[in-house]
Amino acid sequence: MARSTADVETTRSAGAPPPSPSGKEVGLTADGTGSPLGLLFKILALGLFAAVAVFACIPLIRTERWVWLAVVVVVTVIAFWVYLSPRPIPLKYLLPGTLLLLVFQVLPVVFTVSTAFTNFSDGHRGSQEEAIAAIEGASLQRVPDSPVFSLSVATQGSDLAFLLLDPDTGDTFVGTEDGLDELQGADESDGTITAADGFTVLTTAEVAARSEEVATFTVPTDDGVIKSQGVSIAYVGAPQQTYDPACDCITDAVTGEVWTADGDVGSFVDADGNALAQGWQVNVGLENFSRVLTDPTIRASFLRIIVWNFAFAIITVVITFALGLLVALALNNSRLRGRTIYRSLIILPYAMPVVAMYLVWREMFNTDFGLINRMLGTEINWFGNTASSMIAILLVQLWLGYNYMFLVITGALQSIPADLTEAASVDGAKKFYSFRTITFPLLLVALAPLLIASFAFNFNNFSAIYLLSEGAPFSPDNPAAGATDILITYTYRLAFGGAGADYGFAAAISVFIFLIVGVISVVGFRQTRALEEVN
Template sequence: MENREFGAGPATPVPHRGPVPPRHHAGPVTVTGLAVKVVVLGLTVGIAVWAAFPLVDAGAWAGLTLLVAATAGLCYLYLTRRYVPAKYLVPGTLFLLAFQVLPVLYTVATAFTNFGDGHRGSKQEAIVAIQTASVTQVPGSTEYALAVATTGDPATGPLVFLLTDPATGTVSVGDAGGLRQLAAEDVTVDAGGRVTAARGYTLLTIGQAGARSEEITNLAVPTAGGAIRSAGLSRAYEGKAQRTYDAGCDCIRDAESGKVWTADADLGAFVAADGERLAQGWKVGVGFQNLTRVVTDPNISGPFLRTLIWNLCFAVASAGGTFALGLLCALALHSPRVRGRTIYRVLLILPYAMPSFAMLLVWRDMFNTDFGLLNNLLGMHVDWFGNAWSARAAVLLVQLWLGFPYMFLVATGALQAIPAQLTEAASVDGASRWQSFRRITLPLLLVALSPLLIASFAYNFNNFNAIYLTTEGAPFPADNPSVGATDLLITYTYRLAFGGQGAQYGFAAAISIFIFTLVAIIAAVTFRRTRQQEEVYS
């Protein structure tokens, strides 16, 4: 390279190369690739069109805009030959947002509300529910010819009333949202005025309607003066609401007793002067109340702390016990002096090959007090799930049997990856087998398997199936049927959200935040220790 500053000759001129042709990163388009692209994009657009109609019906314009923008962006991305890295990153990112980020954000948002049974909808919906629930038949109530129908499966589909007005002969369809008149050409009516067929609806037979009699009785179609309720399977009446809403005082008045329930915006419910609260309320924000309730409410903090301690012990014992047993089996079969190692390895991984949910149910029956295999085989009569410690020992035993084959497999692979020269050199230096294992083999195994142990701990910390399919959290104390001795935080959360004592989605979401925080902190600390260990042995 020449330098003009030190008196050297003129720099060598750079020859003119002309314009640089564009560089194409994508390969030639093949017929197969084009066909796959057309099919996938066609399915994407078809799904988007299918999803757009419910959004339009619901008036969710923000969601519709997002759907159109995302679909247009995907079509543009995959119809152009540019942005090759994005073609691989965008699908995964969209799925991450849809199935991970958005559910987490929704859970966090729910934790700051009173969302649950009695507080599911808006205040207006609560008012309508209170009024329709208080409807009674009065003299002069209009009666309708009734046919019960559904828009889905007769056994599980949403119910509707097909009502024939006796005065005009018009037919209307009614549900919890109100009445809508049907066109005359869309229905067939018999001589008694009862609908026998309707376009878009499936009429229930007497047997089908009888099986859903409770739902039919509870269904009320709101009207201006009250609501329409069924009186059997062929007649319905328009009753009058005994409890009505008074906008002036923002309260509910009972026409018979004169009692008044005033709206409480903080509780999201109508509350009387004596403290009585109507069962139907509405969803409101409660701030940090659900989170602080775990610590401040003595009826919750005590059981929560006991459940947390058992949860940590269960996760540590499950991960540590399966690792220890799996490593022991791997070490025993690692020696070339063992004959038939392949057969032994196949037999040891059989529990891992079985469906876990089926095996959990089998183990539950094996622990049965009266006819369980364990009691019959050992000649005992132990109520395994009747005592707290025996139930905990039972679920840990089940987890040990189900989990050690996986640890056996990964430990076998890790042992085979450790150079034999290291242990041979330690033997030459006079180290015993135990010293060689403790100083060389085990540290190298932990470097390779620490991420798997952390993942196993996190999995067992939220191992819903292991508890719910074996003990269902039992045994339960007599004074608290919501938290059992073998409950994990995840099963406790499930019982809060979907239990028979009433759903508490907001409080369950708050517990979920605690679970996520605990697992994240423990995983972060453990990963940090793992990196330090890797630096030592690298």
Template structure:
């Protein structure tokens, strides 16, 4: 009797930990979903709200029952693949058809609010309030609300860019020393957090009535000022109450802005719009941009291929030398040769950037030269290749050493008995067999260097820069995209996304060609 019920009892016992884990996972999922849903709704992040809800529903469907066993194992990898790989690619492609950039990141309503906010002027007798900034979302991204304490009567008012100033119940906030310190359901920003988003707050205006609004003044005060510009939603126009001029929405190129009577752009602030194929047309039809793109692509190929060939040639040669059993101290030599690979790459790049200093650099000092390494395009490219050779050859040395030791000694002995020289044995037997093993690694190394942003940015910062050019002489495609997206003249994420899409396609085509080449090498076997 006892033995017949033991298996069932053990089965029930072993299922308790699994049940607890399932309850914890589902409970945590529900808690995160309930907490994040209002935050994402407040921020109008509809895409991420949809992703979170789909993920939560999938987790409950898959893990709340004993069914769908394959799905339980496939879901985690599929989810992270979609969120961290497929979704960014889709967003990049989507942004490539927009004007997304500085001054055009938000909606039209946000642009109008920013234009009106910038027109608020403070009068000498304007009342001031003790200001507290609170948020229902992120302290760095908002949305932000202002809580103001009137020093005259101690009343508390609140408002944001879309909600006019209104008095709040005294029991919903905590006021200490004439300032709001706590707000029910919201996070109050401290002085450091307010200072971090100071520029964003300066664009915030809380409407009081049709002709006045509240704007921040410093990190802890706000004032009531007069709005010089007023927006009429019915006519979709902005009127300057001081001059009487009216600004209407007009098209400039493929985008719309508020324009003056002459059709010129009136304000720097715009809004996110679809521009169709405009970014791609700009890339391939603008002669200056197309030539820069072509030059960057050519140098990227030279840089990636040159880095792979040079590092492999040096690494293979050293591996071949140290593979000779007659050489004493091989372990010591091998340990020394992998040291450049053991040092973090960004440290090596920063150190080497000092080596190339024209006046005090180690290279010019040791060789008694006066070369302007980073001022001459050819020398700068040579410096990049030389530095990448130093950083990359230990990796090739390691993989070549491993591949050489896997080649049977009998093959080389047989070739020597047939009268082959050492060079012939190496070039016709050792190298082809070694390439079979390391060819996929060479392809991955080429792909890595094709997008090796750190090697360019930390060493030369893309320079030297010709006059009027966005691209520097040593900029590869990925660093050129970075300069377009975060350049000093303003970020242009839409155009940078279009260039990124083209780079993605080029990388895929080159990888396909290279893998076809590696398939040919398999015939060596």
């Protein structure tokens, strides 16, 4: 007890009141929360936290995600310990931020890197067992000489059930997820079952609403599975391609072809090296990275993308800075009337919603109806060729970015002492000469961190590219990579572009972006001396 009091005294500083009136080690008032309002808030916050934690656990238990459950429990215990014990005062302030940062910022980065070493993609999603199930399910064929049932889709509670009528024998069955049973006392009309005790027969519209569920619903039987075909027929099907654990291979019963599992690539491969479309997720090591560097098509587009990515970011910074500087110099004129009006109107684009304004610009560049072609009297397909696409993008970037530069340059200009240029002027220096040798270098020194930040931001300016050109124009030899794509839009297309998601490869490109951003940041640190603030 004495020792713990001593600890408390060192964390809090001398002169603080004893940690808790009752001297308890852990408790609601243990850290000196004395006011009724504070207590009430604390009780409510912790109670709410506990309630959320309990609710979060229910689906975890139901779906048997034990690791997640353990994490939730541990986090809850830590939270209660931190807020009920007197000692960890800094943690009381750091815990919420730390947890959220870990989950939504650190974990995604770690997960990106680990995904980059896998073949996670549309054909390689789950485990090998899931791949086998999908292959067998996709190759279902009607078992010869088996009955074709007339089908009525029904529900039992919320579960789907198939009410089946064999038109040859008149026997009725009910098929559920668990298997097939005889069905007694069903009403029939026109050769289909219209009602049965304990079941609700669905109408055509209701079936259509659950069509996906109905299409994948299967009833296991001894000969195979019963599967629907359309909404009114069902048949007994058996997989034409089956898995044999003995040889770890898939055999096609009709053609006799054999595909053997290849754990290195996560696919079933035949003797000629052709793989089945459905594979499973495996670790492929550096394969994704080496593809970028060795596949000639990908390497060529990747290098082109990197060059344009740097050019895009650098040119954006340079032109916005140049125009911002010109306007700032012009308006930083003490004899000019109406400076405030100029300033607040010039920076208006900065306050507009960016996404909408990018789209407005895209439509202004529209080939057929766009304002720019109409005003110029031209019919240029702006995003149809590389040069005009780049010019259009940079023009929009100039519009969106120069007013910000104008703002910060105006601020920096006013902080440069006038004595310096005045002294130069007394010594006979021309205005431009003193600007070039005194004002401009000082500006650059003052604004270097901002220029680097602007570069870093534009380096990954997804909206600018995606909302304007969408990467266009595309060359026929690699339709995944456009001429104005930057790395982040390329990543986006690989993962979500519609031409088959390739998450592993997209994650590998993300890792390249991480590396580049890291290098840029080192340069940034040198300039901003941000590291000195860590003290």
